Amino acid sequence: MTAYLIRNVSVVGGTPTDLLIRDGVVAETGVGLAAPDATVLDATGLVALPGLVDLHTHLREPGREDAETVESGSRAAALGGYTAVCAMANTSPVADTAGVVEQVWRLGREAGLVDVQPIGAVTVGLAGERLAELGAMADSAARVRIFSDDGHCVADPKLMRRALEYVKAFDGVIAQHAEEPRLTEGAQMHEGEVSTRLGLTGWPAVAEEAIIARDVLLAEHVGSRLHICHVSTAGSVEVLRHAKARGVKVTAEVTPHHLLLTDEKATTYDPVYKVNPPLRTAADVAALRAALAEGVIDIVATDHAPHAVEDKECEWAYARPGMLGLETALSIALDVLGPQWDLIAERMSRVPARIAGLDSHGLDPAPGVPANLILVDSAARRVVEPAELASRSRNTPYARMTLPGRIVATFLRGEPTVLDGKAVK
Amino acid sequence: MIRHLLSGADLDAATATRILDTAAEMATVAGREVKKLPALRGRTVVNLFYEDSTRTRISFEAAAKRLSADVINFSAKGSSVAKGESLKDTALTLQAMGADAVVVRHPASGAPHRLANWVDGSVVNAGDGTHEHPTQALLDAYTMRSRLGRLDGLHVAIVGDVLHSRVARSNVLLLSTLGAKVTLVGPPTLIPVDISPALAPGTDVSYDLDTVLPGVDVVMMLRVQRERMNDSYFPSAREYARRYGLDGPRMRRLPEHAIVMHPGPMNRGMEITPEVADSPRSTIVEQVANGVSVRMAVLYLLLGGNNR
Numbered sequence: 001m002t003a004y005l006i007r008n009v010s011v012v013g014g015t016p017t018d019l020l021i022r023d024g025v026v027a028e029t030g031v032g033l034a035a036p037d038a039t040v041l042d043a044t045g046l047v048a049l050p051g052l053v054d055l056h057t058h059l060r061e062p063g064r065e066d067a068e069t070v071e072s073g074s075r076a077a078a079l080g081g082y083t084a085v086c087a088m089a090n091t092s093p094v095a096d097t098a099g100v101v102e103q104v105w106r107l108g109r110e111a112g113l114v115d116v117q118p119i120g121a122v123t124v125g126l127a128g129e130r131l132a133e134l135g136a137m138a139d140s141a142a143r144v145r146i147f148s149d150d151g152h153c154v155a156d157p158k159l160m161r162r163a164l165e166y167v168k169a170f171d172g173v174i175a176q177h178a179e180e181p182r183l184t185e186g187a188q189m190h191e192g193e194v195s196t197r198l199g200l201t202g203w204p205a206v207a208e209e210a211i212i213a214r215d216v217l218l219a220e221h222v223g224s225r226l227h228i229c230h231v232s233t234a235g236s237v238e239v240l241r242h243a244k245a246r247g248v249k250v251t252a253e254v255t256p257h258h259l260l261l262t263d264e265k266a267t268t269y270d271p272v273y274k275v276n277p278p279l280r281t282a283a284d285v286a287a288l289r290a291a292l293a294e295g296v297i298d299i300v301a302t303d304h305a306p307h308a309v310e311d312k313e314c315e316w317a318y319a320r321p322g323m324l325g326l327e328t329a330l331s332i333a334l335d336v337l338g339p340q341w342d343l344i345a346e347r348m349s350r351v352p353a354r355i356a357g358l359d360s361h362g363l364d365p366a367p368g369v370p371a372n373l374i375l376v377d378s379a380a381r382r383v384v385e386p387a388e389l390a391s392r393s394r395n396t397p398y399a400r401m402t403l404p405g406r407i408v409a410t411f412l413r414g415e416p417t418v419l420d421g422k423a424v425k
Numbered sequence: 426m427i428r429h430l431l432s433g434a435d436l437d438a439a440t441a442t443r444i445l446d447t448a449a450e451m452a453t454v455a456g457r458e459v460k461k462l463p464a465l466r467g468r469t470v471v472n473l474f475y476e477d478s479t480r481t482r483i484s485f486e487a488a489a490k491r492l493s494a495d496v497i498n499f500s501a502k503g504s505s506v507a508k509g510e511s512l513k514d515t516a517l518t519l520q521a522m523g524a525d526a527v528v529v530r531h532p533a534s535g536a537p538h539r540l541a542n543w544v545d546g547s548v549v550n551a552g553d554g555t556h557e558h559p560t561q562a563l564l565d566a567y568t569m570r571s572r573l574g575r576l577d578g579l580h581v582a583i584v585g586d587v588l589h590s591r592v593a594r595s596n597v598l599l600l601s602t603l604g605a606k607v608t609l610v611g612p613p614t615l616i617p618v619d620i621s622p623a624l625a626p627g628t629d630v631s632y633d634l635d636t637v638l639p640g641v642d643v644v645m646m647l648r649v650q651r652e653r654m655n656d657s658y659f660p661s662a663r664e665y666a667r668r669y670g671l672d673g674p675r676m677r678r679l680p681e682h683a684i685v686m687h688p689g690p691m692n693r694g695m696e697i698t699p700e701v702a703d704s705p706r707s708t709i710v711e712q713v714a715n716g717v718s719v720r721m722a723v724l725y726l727l728l729g730g731n732n733r
Contacts, residue, residue, distance in 0.1 A: 188534075196623035199534040199556030199594060269535030313513055315533035317554070 001414065003027075005035045009043035009375060011365050012050075013341030019048060021371045024414035028367055043375055046408055049345050051083025051372035052330065053352040053361050055175070055253055056150070056229060056301035058322070059085075059116070061107060062100070063092025068306035068392050070104060073326070074113035076304070076390040078417035080326040081407040082114050083372040084353065084361045085304075089121040090151040096121035096132035098140035105142035113417045113425070117356060120144040122163050122174060126152045131163060138170040145357045148175035150229055151276075153211055155181050160215060164224035173225040173251075173355065176215050178236070179277065183207035188317055190263040190278040198266060200316065203278045205233040212236050216243035216250050227355060228252040230303050232277040234287035241296045251355050253301035254288050256332035257323055257397060261285075265397070271312050271319030272395050275305070278321075289336055292347060299352045302329045306393030324396040327389055330376065331403035339378050360413075371414040380406035390423060426726050429541050429548040433559045433598030441603055445567050447722035448715070454491060455718065464725055465494035468525040473499045473515070473540075474551075475531040480689060480713070481551050485528045485560075488720035494728075497524070512536060516543035525728055529553070547727040555589045561688055562595035564719040566603060568708050569643055571715070572684050577604030582637050584610040584669060585647030585696050586658075588617045592688045593647060594624060601625035608641070610634050611669060614658045615649075634669055638678040645686040646671050646696045662695055672698040676706065684708050 003022040010016050011029070018033040019026055054077065060068035068076075070087070077085045087104050089095035095104060101118040108116020120137035124130055126149045137144040147167060154160045154176060163174050184207045189195050191202020212228055216239065219226035231237065231252045243250050257275060262282050265273040273279060291297040305322025312319050333344055345364065353362025360370040383402050386394040410418035417424055427435050436444070454460055470489040472482050482498065489496045501515065510518075512531075519527055526547040529537045534554030541548040552558040570576050581600055587593045587609050597607050601624070608629040609616055621628040631637050638644065649669075651662045659665045666672075671685065679685075685697075685706045693699050702709060 191618060193619040193623040196617040196619055197594075199554055199591060201555075202618065269538040310511065314511055315531070315536045315539060317533040317535075 003035055003038035004411070004416070005033060005038040005040045006043045006048070006375065007040060009046050009048045011048045012345050013047060013339070016044070019365055021411060021414050024371055026365045026367055026369050026371050029365070041409065045379065046375045046377055047341055048365050049081070049341065049374050049376060050349040050362055050364050051374050051410060051412070052081045052348045053356065053358060054082050054085040054302050054304070054326065055146070055299060055352045055356055056303045057085040057087055057326065058090065058305045059087045059104070060306055061091065062103065064308070066392070067308045070107035070116060071111040071113070072390060072392045073304070073306070074108065074111040074116060075423050076326040078113045078410045078412070079390050079407060079423055080328070081330050081374040081376065081410055082326060083410065083412050084115040084117060084356070084358050085326070086117045086119050086146055086356055088150045089119050089148060090126055094121050094125050095119065096124050096126070098133065098136040101137050101142040101144050102140050113423070114412060115358065115361065117358060118142045118144055119146045119148050119175065122147045122149045122154050123159065128152060128155055128159065131159070131166065134163070134167055134172065135170065138172060145170070145172050146175050146227070147172055148177065148229065150175065150177045153177050153179040153181055157214060157218065161218050161222060164219055164226060165222045168224055171357065173227050175227040175229050176211065177229050178208045178211035178215070180207040180210050189266045189274070190280050192263060192281060194263045194266055198269070200266065205235050205280070208233055208277055209235040209239055212239045216240070216248045219250055220246065220248045224249065226250045230255050230258065230277055230301070231288065231297055232258045232280050232284065234284045237287050237291040237296055240291070244296065251298040253299045254292055254297045255303045256300060256325055256329045258288055259285065259292065259336045260332050261397060269316050271314065271316050272323070272397050274316060274319050274321050275323050276321035293337065293343065298347070299355065300329060300333055300348050301352065302326050306391050307395050308393060312395050322395065324389065324391050324393060327391065328384060328396065328398050328403060330407065331405045334378060334405040335403060371411050373411050374407055375409040377406045377408050378404065382406055426729065428727070430559050430723055430727060431537050431541060431548065431550045432557050433562050433595040433602070435559070436599060436602060438602050441563070441566070441599060444563055444719065444722045444726060445570060447726060448567050448718040451721040451725070452715070452718040455714070460491055461493060462491060463493045465489065465492040465728055468494045468728055469497065469523055470494045470526045470528065470724060471497045471499055471519050471524040473501060473519070473527050473529045475501045475536070476552070478530050478552065481530060484713070484716045485551060485720050487717045489724055491717070492721055492725055494724070512539060513543055516540050520544045526724060549723060549727065552591050554591065556591050557595040558591040559595045559599070560716070560720055560723055561592050562599040563723065564712055564716040565596055565645065565686060565688070566599055567715045567719050568686065568712050569684070572708060573642055573682065576600070579605040579642045580608065580640060581605050581643040581645060582608045582610050582641045583645045583647065584634060584671070586615045586649045586653065587611050587620065587647065588615045590647050596645065597624045597628055601627065608637055610637050612659050634675065635678065638675060639680065641679065642683050643686060644671065644679065644683065648688065648690065648692055649696045651692070651695065666695055670696050670698065671701050673700045676701045676704065679706070686712060688712070
């Protein structure tokens with residue numbers, strides 16, 4: 001195993017130091033380290049962060065390998081600075097059995113670019129009718145701890161209550177896609193001025209807020225952990241603030257696109273901007289940014305959702321919802337938060353690792369810690385070119401935008417997955 | 426001149442007025458024994474219809490033929506991403522055939538915008554989903570101007586299912602541009618959110634038809650599908666008709682000069698009674714005739730027929 005001596009790097013924004021990586025861990029830190037056998041990387045001007053952890057990734061395998069595979073998604077993740085991703089359950093077949101989650105977990109190990117932690121479905125086939133074998137998935141080799149029907153809301157309140165209760169036995173958490181289905185039938189975009197002008201069926205903010213309100217009360221009642229996927233409205237922030245003040249064990253994520261883009265993008269009718277939950281208003285974006293800085297929203301999660309060209313190059317109403325996110329997330333965070341490295345490490349690595357129970361991730365580089373870390377050049381700027389992305393799909397909403405920051409290197413357990421901004425394999 | 430006509434918002438007052446003036450000239454052709462002009466000879470107009478709409482299609486077809494264009498009718502009903510050819514592939518096919526203009530009717534809002542990215546010719550929106558139907562708004566404006574002599578300062582009530590109406594959206598945009606005031610009337614469930622800032626500031630909303638009628642010059646009734654009651658937009662067809670339907674007694678609350686319009690097809694007994702539809706105030710048949718003239722003007726101007 002090659003040792004790496006990273007010279008003159010700022011660890012989470014601190015004063016520059018050297019990092020010696022050996023045998024999968026950070027062996028030593030300090031100024032002027034010597035290691036004759038190590039490969040030296042000059043990291044002057046770069047920042048070292050704990051490897052990013054994504055709680056919300058769609059890898060599409062099994063089922064839609066034309067849009068993404070575990071391997072291509074893992075490569076995109078590594079290039080985006082991730083060392084662990086949680087793979088959503090809405091594959092085909094659905095990840096609702098120990099067999100499927102183990103398959104995804106094994107494919108992740110084989111790709112070896114990030115740790116792929118499968119998420120299990122809450123209900124059989126995501127149908128929202130009866131619980132999947134949550135315990136079997138928890139006990140499997142994949143050790144599933146997060147369960148989600150993402151893409152669908154666990155809308156039945158009794159079923160949601162049971163799921164929240166049941167996973168307490170193995171310290172699981174239910175990640176809810178908060179969308180009251182009756183209020184969003186046929187919904188195409190945020191309900192508001194722009195949807196009225198465009199004649200597209202509205203997705204009202206209240207459809208998200210009502211489910212979050214119900215579920216924080218359920219979680220409080222049964223004393224369970226609850227995680228809210230892709231929070232998108234100012235009203236949801238207020239519900240979460242209230243719940244957290246009451247001591248409810250709820251965490252929440254926001255996507256990069258909800259921190260940056262608004263529903264005005266829909267005026268192009270280009271479905272690359274179609275996503276669920278939809279892009280909201282500038283007021284919602286402002287509230288989400290404030291909530292992320294404050295901690296009412298705990299983490300940034302990408303909701304990386306690759307789609308084949310034919311599923312986006314069509315009429316808005318017929319297009320599938322979702323956007324790529326892994327390769328641009330840190331840049332968006334830098335754009336939105338600025339170089340607040342401790343905050344970025346907290347929201348994109350430490351806290352998501354804690355929620356997911358990934359003990360070897362989300363740890364700042366320090367002696368003895370698993371060397372899951374990244375080197376970031378915050379001064380670099382780059383133009384997003386869809387054709388250059390490692391994802392198999394091209395549905396990035398940031399095409400030809402200039403974004404700050406570049407991932408120079410990613411280390412997974414001491415082995416580089418990205419060096420000089422390029423994937424190692 | 427603009428290249429595409431996708432939305433009422435594409436038209437400024439000067440362009441809209443030019444279309445209406447040109448339509449008035451085109452109308453004289455309809456009175457001739459030989460109803461034909463050579464203006465678009467050798468040009469190809471494709472009617473691409475993803476929805477059944479015989480009246481709109483034959484109106485565009487008659488308009489193009491009276492201008493001597495070659496007309497291809499492409500009925501693609503039932504096509505979608507799931508089954509059959511994609512909109513993009515259809516667009517590329519039409520492009521390869523040398524379509525100078527594509528008139529498109531589509532159940533998905535924004536489909537004409539997408540199409541306009543993929544063809545070199547002009548795209549005319551002949552109704553897209555619940556978005557817009559700009560030539561309907563032009564023919565309505567033409568009809569109002571013909572009957573009442575002006576558009577500036579008119580007060581127009583648009584009554585009914587505004588939420589699902591592409592006619593209403595295009596009319597609000599165009600009438601506001603041309604100086605008319607619009608009041609939208611219907612049950613709150615069928616008035617979309619933020620309609621005034623979304624389309625035209627100054628647009629009013631009322632839930633009470635009876636108080637609006639005495640102050641308007643034009644009342645435009647929208648088609649209301651009975652099935653909407655199954656989705657709880659209103660309790661029953663009977664209650665809808667009682668509160669928002671235009672019947673004889675209500676019509677008599679209108680000022681003497683006011684006209685009654687309907688884009689068709691009508692639901693007699695639902696939003697309008699036969700007594701009103703067949704009264705001298707009704708412009709419904711005129712609207713159909715004016716539709717051909719207005720669509721002739723649109724095709725003529727979009728295809729640059731004026732500078733050939």
